[in-house]
Amino acid sequence: MTPTDQLYQRLRSNGLDFFASVPCKLLDGLLKRLGDDDDIIYTPVSREEDGVGVLAGAYMAGRRPALVMQNSGFGNSVNAVCSLLNYYGVPVIFVISHRGSPGEPVAAQNVMGDAVAGIMAASGVRAVSIGHPDQLQQIDAEITAAFAEGRSLGLLLPFSFWEA
Amino acid sequence: MTGLMRYQIFEKIMDRITDELVICTIGQPCQELFKIKDRPGNFYMLGSMGMASSIGLGLAMSTGKKVVVLDGDSANVMNMGAFATMGFNAPGNLVHIIVDNEANGSTGFQPSFTARNVRLDQVAKGCSIPNVTLVDRADDISPAVAKALAADEMHTLVIKAEIGLMPGIDLLPIGPDDIRDRFMEAVGA
Numbered sequence: 001m002t003p004t005d006q007l008y009q010r011l012r013s014n015g016l017d018f019f020a021s022v023p024c025k026l027l028d029g030l031l032k033r034l035g036d037d038d039d040i041i042y043t044p045v046s047r048e049e050d051g052v053g054v055l056a057g058a059y060m061a062g063r064r065p066a067l068v069m070q071n072s073g074f075g076n077s078v079n080a081v082c083s084l085l086n087y088y089g090v091p092v093i094f095v096i097s098h099r100g101s102p103g104e105p106v107a108a109q110n111v112m113g114d115a116v117a118g119i120m121a122a123s124g125v126r127a128v129s130i131g132h133p134d135q136l137q138q139i140d141a142e143i144t145a146a147f148a149e150g151r152s153l154g155l156l157l158p159f160s161f162w163e164a
Numbered sequence: 165m166t167g168l169m170r171y172q173i174f175e176k177i178m179d180r181i182t183d184e185l186v187i188c189t190i191g192q193p194c195q196e197l198f199k200i201k202d203r204p205g206n207f208y209m210l211g212s213m214g215m216a217s218s219i220g221l222g223l224a225m226s227t228g229k230k231v232v233v234l235d236g237d238s239a240n241v242m243n244m245g246a247f248a249t250m251g252f253n254a255p256g257n258l259v260h261i262i263v264d265n266e267a268n269g270s271t272g273f274q275p276s277f278t279a280r281n282v283r284l285d286q287v288a289k290g291c292s293i294p295n296v297t298l299v300d301r302a303d304d305i306s307p308a309v310a311k312a313l314a315a316d317e318m319h320t321l322v323i324k325a326e327i328g329l330m331p332g333i334d335l336l337p338i339g340p341d342d343i344r345d346r347f348m349e350a351v352g353a
Contacts, residue, residue, distance in 0.1 A: 018225075020222075043225070044249070044252070045249050046246060046249050047245050049218075049243070050243060050249055052218070053212065053216075053217070053218025053243070054219070054222035055222055056218075056219050057218070057219040057221060057223035057224070058222040058225065060223060060347060060348050061222075061351050061353045062351070063353075065222075083210070084212035084219075087211055088340040088343070088344045090344070
């Protein structure tokens with residue numbers, strides 16, 4: 001199985017059933033699978049903060065929501081992450097392609113690539129980097145804990161994950 | 165212009181509300197709604213300005229119940245991309261009501277974009293929201309709200325308002341956990 005296939009199956013086996021997305025080249029295959037999945041609700045969103053709002057609404061209707069996005073977009077969502085998700089105890093799983101990680105061909109991506117972990121920490125969102133598809137099993141406990149505790153979780157997926 | 169302030173428009177809207185879920189934008193609109201008709205099915209935003217339309221969309225896509233978003237003109241401009249996400253999905257159980265007082269009320273009534281030339285009803289139409297109505301007569305408010313609530317297609321109403329606040333409003337006496345818990349119970353998921 002490709003890294004994309006393994007990721008998709010792991011997200012679904014964890015019961016995630018409402019996905020919103022902002023595209024990234026690394027996420028192309030995952031977004032196609034989500035679009036073909038009739039058992040979930042899936043929509044593209046205009047930007048990451050819009051997605052945070054959409055998914056907060058979905059959670060309050062009993063869904064298990066995830067936002068699929070590139071790391072650069074986390075900066076677009078910080079106010080809603082803090083004053084909506086964190087303040088109300090609404091969990092969203094952020095599935096993040098980590099541009100600017102080792103192997104990045106576009107130099108401009110390095111700026112937010114280096115900054116994102118610190119921004120997530122300052123925003124109170126636990127971030128877990130999954131460097132290889134073999135490490136995907138560890139997200140089961142992370143996702144379970146996030147929903148149990150009503151807090152959001154970031155899964156950072158660097159180039160080493162996608163190129164494995 | 166309708167000649168009415170936001171809270172007077174809220175009163176007309178809430179007269180029509182029965183078991184609908186209501187998402188209310190941040191600030192004094194929440195305080196006015198709380199005083200007019202507090203109920204578990206009201207979700208009061210205490211932060212995240214601009215997110216009312218997005219929250220309402222995600223909720224409407226996840227429930228069979230009718231969802232009403234009470235929004236402001238400046239909040240909409242802050243999250244204008246949500247018009248595209250709403251138009252793209254256009255759930256038939258979503259009613260998006262923008263009370264347009266052409267000002268940033270909660271911060272001192274600075275004139276907003278719509279005070280000069282920005283037309284939010286045109287943005288909604290451009291994003292293919294199936295039913296968009298500009299309401300600028302007070303007598304048209306209740307019929308427009310009733311029609312939108314009864315419809316099985318998404319509606320956006322832009323209702324023009326005068327600036328001004330409801331007398332005697334105050335910070336909400338309930339916090340985010342209570343707002344969330346009782347709202348989720350009202351959703352019944």
